[in-house]
Amino acid sequence: MIEAVLRYVEERFGIPREIFNGFRFFSRGRDVWIVSEDVPELKHINRMGLRFARGGAENPKLTTAVIQIFGRHATRNTVSLDDEQLSRYLRGEDVEVGEVPGVERGQVIVMYGEDALGSGLYDGRRVKNQIPKARRIVSR
Structure with a gap:
């Protein structure tokens, strides 16, 4: 699912994947989350990072926060x-x-x-x- 969402972001908005270097992604249900690679993985934390997109691989919708952070890189x-x-x-x-x-x-x-x-x-x-x-x- 993460790969499909990143492909959607690149194809739909022209945001190059390199923009997300230094981050890691994980999925939970139909949502994709993003977190800095600098944040250690913590066993007892329920959620960390920022919701990147919801709706799954078939119909991803970027969150407002993610658009406000990364949207300036969009070319389409x-x-x-x-x-x-x-x-x-x-x-x-x-x-x-x-x-x-x-x-x-x-x-x-x-x-x-x-x-x-x-x-x-x-x-x-x-x-x-x-x-x-x-x-x-x-x-x-």
């Missing part, structure tokens, strides 16, 4: 937002982006400038927001 299937779109996205709304040349339908990495914000589902004209509710900015 990214959607860049302007200021107005950014505001809507951070509030948890879907964002109209129109047709984006070279971007395939499906999971995309949402960018603002050089910053990777999270993921969305691109349908050819809009990005369905996938920022977890706990990470959204609520305007009052």
